[in-house]
Amino acid sequence: MPRFAANLSMMYPDLPFLDRFEAAAQDGFKAVEYLFPYAFPAQELAARLKANGLQQVLFNTPSGGTDTDSFAKAWESGSRGTASVPGREAEFRTGFAQALDYAEALNCPRIHAMVGLRGEGASGEAADATLVSNLQWAAREAAKAGRDVLIEPINTRSVPGFHLNRQDHALRIVQAVGAANVKVQMDLFHCQIVEGDLSTKIAQYLPTGRVGHFQIAEVPHRHEPGTGEVNWAHIFKTIDEVSAACGWDGWIGCEYNPADASVGGTSRGLSWARGYL
Ligand SMILES: O=C(O)[C@@H](O)C(=O)CO
Numbered sequence: 001m002p003r004f005a006a007n008l009s010m011m012y013p014d015l016p017f018l019d020r021f022e023a024a025a026q027d028g029f030k031a032v033e034y035l036f037p038y039a040f041p042a043q044e045l046a047a048r049l050k051a052n053g054l055q056q057v058l059f060n061t062p063s064g065g066t067d068t069d070s071f072a073k074a075w076e077s078g079s080r081g082t083a084s085v086p087g088r089e090a091e092f093r094t095g096f097a098q099a100l101d102y103a104e105a106l107n108c109p110r111i112h113a114m115v116g117l118r119g120e121g122a123s124g125e126a127a128d129a130t131l132v133s134n135l136q137w138a139a140r141e142a143a144k145a146g147r148d149v150l151i152e153p154i155n156t157r158s159v160p161g162f163h164l165n166r167q168d169h170a171l172r173i174v175q176a177v178g179a180a181n182v183k184v185q186m187d188l189f190h191c192q193i194v195e196g197d198l199s200t201k202i203a204q205y206l207p208t209g210r211v212g213h214f215q216i217a218e219v220p221h222r223h224e225p226g227t228g229e230v231n232w233a234h235i236f237k238t239i240d241e242v243s244a245a246c247g248w249d250g251w252i253g254c255e256y257n258p259a260d261a262s263v264g265g266t267s268r269g270l271s272w273a274r275g276y277l
């Protein structure tokens with residue numbers, strides 16, 4: 001059966017961030033993910049996980065910056081990662097080292113290394129070369145602690161100018177890096193917008209062993225499954241069947257903005273998940 005993780009950056013928007021752990025556990029989730037842990041002491045987050053019987057399954061590297069203040073400012077000012085950006089290699093390494101420290105404290109097995117925007121006129125070849133080289137370094141560092149490094153293709157409607165948009169591009173990068181612990185974060189919201197043909201893509205990519213994590217949200221409005229164009233029962237059955245055949249046992253992050261953001265709206269919107277949680 002598919003295993004779902006609550007994305008605490010998007011779900012439970014009516015609650016302060018630290019209270020979202022308890023809310024997710026009460027709704028039946030056994031795991032959580034979120035964009036960034038850096039605004040909170042790692043021990044505080046670890047305590048919330050433990051108190052609520054939750055596993056941390058994913059979080060992101062900082063989107064830019066070199067310390068806690070600049071990590072937050074980088075995201076607010078539109079930075080979406082540095083892994084593919086020539087000239088920002090030192091920033092990437094500082095951010096990745098910080099992510100590894102948090103991963104240790106949170107016992108998190110995978111880190112999403114945010115790829116970043118490609119400046120207008122910047123060369124795709126240079127971005128790819130920078131990405132491969134940064135990931136080779138990150139893979140070595142992460143392997144020392146037994147962790148995976150993920151890259152995520154993102155659609156250009158949500159994030160104009162993002163360098164990595166397609167699954168085949170991500171797989172080519174992963175193969176060029178040549179490290180077993182570098183994988184793709186297959187976000188089906190972005191994949192549906194850019195490529196479609198979701199069940200074929202799942203059946204094509206999951207058996208490669210290079211999919212480290214899934215994320216889901218309905219298209220077009222990034223709300224709960226069942227509020228738009230995707231046949232989720234079919235998608236979850238496909239993930240289940242292909243996983244059983246290839247031995248994949250990862251997580252599916254619920255990275256959606258609840259359609260009802262009012263008090264209790266996230267929990268009321270979980271009817272789609274009742275058979276799974
Ligand atoms: O899909 C998304 O937006 C996220 O998974 C993310 O990490 C944003 O950078």
Ligand SMILES: [Mg+2]
Pocket residue numbers: 152187215255
């Ligand atoms: Mg995503």
